[in-house]
Amino acid sequence: MEKKIQNGEEEEELKGPSSSGDGSICGYDSLHRLLKDNLKPHHFQEVSRLLTGLHCGKALETIDLPESVSTVSVKHGFDLQAFRFHADKELLREPRVVRVGLIQNSIPLPTTAHFSDQKKAIFKKLEPIIDAAGASGVNILCLQEAWMMPFAFCTREKRWCEFAEPVDGETTKFLQSFALKYNMVIISPILERDINHGEVIWNTAVVIGNHGNIIGKHRKNHIPRVGDFNESTYYMEGNTGHPVFETAFGKIAINICYGRHHPLNWLAFGLNGAEIVFNPSATVGELSEPMWTIEARNAAIANSYFVASINRVGTEIFPNPFTSGDGKPAHPDFGHFYGSSHVSAPDASCTPSLSRNRDGLLVTDMDLNLCRQLKDKWGFRMTSRYDLYAETLAHYVKPDFEPQLISDPLLRKKSL
Numbered sequence: 027m028e029k030k031i032q033n034g035e036e037e038e039e040l041k042g043p044s045s046s047g048d049g050s051i052c053g054y055d056s057l058h059r060l061l062k063d064n065l066k067p068h069h070f071q072e073v074s075r076l077l078t079g080l081h082c083g084k085a086l087e088t089i090d091l092p093e094s095v096s097t098v099s100v101k102h103g104f105d106l107q108a109f110r111f112h113a114d115k116e117l118l119r120e121p122r123v124v125r126v127g128l129i130q131n132s133i134p135l136p137t138t139a140h141f142s143d144q145k146k147a148i149f150k151k152l153e154p155i156i157d158a159a160g161a162s163g164v165n166i167l168c169l170q171e172a173w174m175m176p177f178a179f180c181t182r183e184k185r186w187c188e189f190a191e192p193v194d195g196e197t198t199k200f201l202q203s204f205a206l207k208y209n210m211v212i213i214s215p216i217l218e219r220d221i222n223h224g225e226v227i228w229n230t231a232v233v234i235g236n237h238g239n240i241i242g243k244h245r246k247n248h249i250p251r252v253g254d255f256n257e258s259t260y261y262m263e264g265n266t267g268h269p270v271f272e273t274a275f276g277k278i279a280i281n282i283c284y285g286r287h288h289p290l291n292w293l294a295f296g297l298n299g300a301e302i303v304f305n306p307s308a309t310v311g312e313l314s315e316p317m318w319t320i321e322a323r324n325a326a327i328a329n330s331y332f333v334a335s336i337n338r339v340g341t342e343i344f345p346n347p348f349t350s351g352d353g354k355p356a357h358p359d360f361g362h363f364y365g366s367s368h369v370s371a372p373d374a375s376c377t378p379s380l381s382r383n384r385d386g387l388l389v390t391d392m393d394l395n396l397c398r399q400l401k402d403k404w405g406f407r408m409t410s411r412y413d414l415y416a417e418t419l420a421h422y423v424k425p426d427f428e429p430q431l432i433s434d435p436l437l438r439k440k441s442l
């Protein structure tokens with residue numbers, strides 16, 4: 027950032043897309059903290075009202091977590107934040123409060139380290155954060171996309187395929203003990219090797235039940251072909267549809283990363299009855315940051331469910347530089363994964379985001395009764411006209427489809 031003098035006042039001039047090389051926002055680790063520290067309290071209140079919405083007419087409440095958990099977060103240097111979404115009290119239904127935990131983390135070892143050491147180091151790094159989630163009473167925990175490896179899909183090098191493992195492989199086994207210990211459902215996004223089908227590879231989220239059992243899996247539906255996200259070199263579009271997993275704590279689904287740009291993907295999870303949709307992601311600042319909260323909040327609003335968004339954090343450097351096919355020089359990294367994990371509610375409110383440049387654990391209580399209350403209030407399902415769209419889509423997917431375009435006849439007339 028540079029200072030310049032204009033009208034006798036010192037002004038700061040922004041240079042480039044991100045002003046701080048350490049992944050912070052001008053020295054602050056989140057937009058929320060930048061605003062809070064720089065605005066007058068009543069200005070901050072108004073800005074927050076518009077930026078993160080009011081929840082039940084008020085700013086979102088924070089939750090006090092056990093002292094021991096805060097101590098662990100300080101010791102291990104991860105951001106710890108906790109919030110609560112309420113619902114109106116109902117006469118015929120008890121509240122259904124679920125505590126959700128989201129973990130974002132950087133990779134601890136350089137990508138040049140032995141693969142097995144890299145994986146072990148990630149497990150070791152995650153242990154205290156998962157323990158902190160368990161000690162906070164988290165019911166459902168979700169990790170970031172392909173959390174057990176560096177996000178090497180930019181490189182197009184096949185050697186990273188070695189990280190792939192079966193659904194019941196070592197990563198699942200590692201997490202099963204935590205699920206059992208803390209009576210916690212865990213969503214574990216991995217690079218999957220499907221042994222029974224010719225050892226093909228998928229981008230998969232494994233759902234581990236609160237008894238340590240494997241409930242099922244979902245494979246990423248939409249594979250990016252944008253920027254350095256060369257994921258199509260490694261795996262194909264998923265073949266598991268839009269499953270919703272009925273767990274001890276609610277009906278959940280997983281929309282993996284790039285699937286968040288596809289409104290019909292969100293819709294299908296909603297049609298199957300999801301109450302919380304998790305969006306484990308790996309995405310970088312220059313590409314997607316302005317979309318990040320908008321898409322999640324829009325999905326939560328449109329589908330009357332909670333959306334829990336998790337992004338990787340940090341910059342991962344690879345041994346061999348690669349190009350983006352845009353004529354620019356080869357580079358060894360994707361750019362900065364901007365963290366900023368957060369939760370969006372169906373009433374259009376959302377939590378502040380976790381840090382942009384540090385590991386983090388976000389704990390959020392949500393009363394799932396809010397989903398039906400919002401359906402009753404706004405009636406999006408009732409007014410949705412799915413039959414109309416089913417007809418349009420049925421036409422659209424046929425090779426002889428023609429757009430329903432009515433041109434102004436005067437466009438074709440010669441001017442007099």
Ligand SMILES: NC(=O)NCCC(=O)O
Pocket residue numbers: 171249250255282283284285307308309310313314
């Ligand atoms: N991991 C992944 O699908 N990233 C694509 C980039 C984006 O969707 O922002």
